[in-house]
Amino acid sequence: xxxxxxxxxxxxxxxxxxxxxxxxxxxxxxxxxxxxxxxxxxxxxxxxxxxxxxxxxxxxxxxxxxxxxxxxxxxxxxxxxxxxxxxxxxxxxxxxxxxxxxxxxxxxxxxxxxxxxxxxxxxxxxxxxxxxxxxxxxxxxxxxxxxxxxxxxxxxxxxxxxxxxxxxxxxxxxxxxxxxxxxxxxxxxxxxxxxxxxxxxxxxxxxxxxxxxxxxxxxxxxxxxxxxxxxxxxxxxxxxxxxxxxxxxxxxxxxxxxx
Numbered sequence: 178x179x180x181x182x183x184x185x186x187x188x189x190x191x192x193x194x195x196x197x198x199x200x201x202x203x204x205x206x207x208x209x210x211x212x213x214x215x216x217x218x219x220x221x222x223x224x225x226x227x228x229x230x231x232x233x234x235x236x237x238x239x240x241x242x243x244x245x246x247x248x249x250x251x252x253x254x255x256x257x258x259x260x261x262x263x264x265x266x267x268x269x270x271x272x273x274x275x276x277x278x279x280x281x282x283x284x285x286x287x288x289x290x291x292x293x294x295x296x297x298x299x300x301x302x303x304x305x306x307x308x309x310x311x312x313x314x315x316x317x318x319x320x321x322x323x324x325x326x327x328x329x330x331x332x333x334x335x336x337x338x339x340x341x342x343x344x345x346x347x348x349x350x351x352x353x354x355x356x357x358x359x360x361x362x363x364x365x366x367x368x369x370x371x372x373x374x375x376x377x378x379x380x381x382x383x384x385x386x387x388x389x390x391x392x393x394x395x396x397x398x399x400x401x402x403x404x405x406x407x408x409x410x411x412x413x414x415x416x417x418x419x420x421x422x423x424x425x426x427x428x429x430x431x432x433x434x435x436x
Contacts, residue, residue: 183212190378192226199235205289206243214267227378232281239290264321268296272393275386277377281370287311292321301370302348303363309345331356381419381435
């Protein structure tokens with residue numbers, strides 16, 4: 178097995194980042210967050226990758242932050258602040274990336290693992306996966322966006338219930354709540370997520386980047402703010418060469434070949 182805490186490679190136009198420390202349930206140490214950040218920057222700086230897939234080795238996706246590392250930093254406020262703020266920055270950069278980010282979750286996705294999953298754009302879960310915001314069980318609070326992303330995805334009451342109770346929910350319940358998009362057989366998880374990523378890689382990359390940008394930034398304000406952003410960007414986007422190719426493909430009853 179590789180000694181890398183995160184394995185990073187490409188398959189075609191899909192960039193893959195794989196958490197690779199199953200002995201500690203792929204917990205998120207600072208080194209892991211640094212590797213994820215470097216991987217995203219590398220994919221964005223290159224021209225090959227059209228979509229990013231985050232997955233993990235072992236039985237569980239990720240059970241949260243490395244609490245041994247957190248405990249060790251509690252005597253140094255500056256180090257603790259850096260640990261929290263760096264994680265915030267990594268997850269926010271995934272949301273703001275021009276690349277779509279897909280995550281595949283098996284086993285447990287808890288606390289920081291749930292926060293990582295929520296920062297992705299599309300989530301797959303194995304049918305036996307379980308998800309939870311477990312911070313309250315140990316007297317903690319979410320530190321990487323859990324109090325903000327969770328209610329935006331599932332609503333205030335459900336979010337507060339998960340945070341207060343620290344209970345785990347099934348993949349099926351998570352899908353019903355809108356916390357994950359797809360629930361698939363455990364044995365097919367990585368294949369199904371990869372198939373989805375390969376489909377996204379055939380789409381108009383500029384169009385996907387713009388849709389993601391408008392959605393993320395539109396949600397930061399009210400409906401009028403978001404509609405104004407869309408109205409401002411749509412005309413120029415419709416003048417692009419890829420839109421010409423898409424319209425020609427529609428008229429010619431073929432699949433488009435986007436640049």
